[in-house]
Amino acid sequence: MAETVILNKKEIAHKLKRIAYQIYEANISEQHIIIAGIKANGYTFAEKLKTAVEQISPIKVTLCEVTMDKKNPIGAITTSLKPEEYQHKSLLLVDDVLHSGTTLIYAVKHFLEVPLKQFKTAVLVDRNHKKYPIKADYKGISLSTSINENVAVIFEPGNNRAILE
Secondary structure, eight states: OOOEEEEOHHHHHHHHHHHHHHHHHHTTTOSEEEEEEETTHHHHHHHHHHHHHHHHSSOEEEEEEEEOOTTSTTSOOEESSOHHHHTTSEEEEEEEEESSSHHHHHHHHHHTTSOOSEEEEEEEEEOSOOSSSOOOSEEEEEOOOOTTOOEEEEOOTTOOEEEEO
16 A cells, blocks of 8 residues: 655655744744654654754754653653753754644643743644644644544655655
């Protein structure tokens, strides 16, 4: 069965660059920001955003890996940075796909326990099937799919793509 490609390698690179410029514009007066990626693809996307932001701006970016059980998001959430390392800073929470909003809203809740200077969210694909009042401040593409369809982002060397399953 052939996969339906929503975003190809070139389109993902373009979306990354555009989001990086939006991040820079929102943080023009900042010298340092935190990009927190939700483990696995969200963190991979965060790494790519870090590279893109640092290529176009003088902003120093620190990565933070967010580990959580996506099937049980109410459970423990851990981060690779201690709360005092991101408090009073501009923080961007990143995931690859915004499906129902469950993962993102529980991750947001975790970071709201610490005072932040600014808090934004970014996703590569927004599916528009939210169960919670959460939105992505920066998104590569908005896609209206049926509830039965799944969007997968695949980060492979030389073949990054987002597909409809």
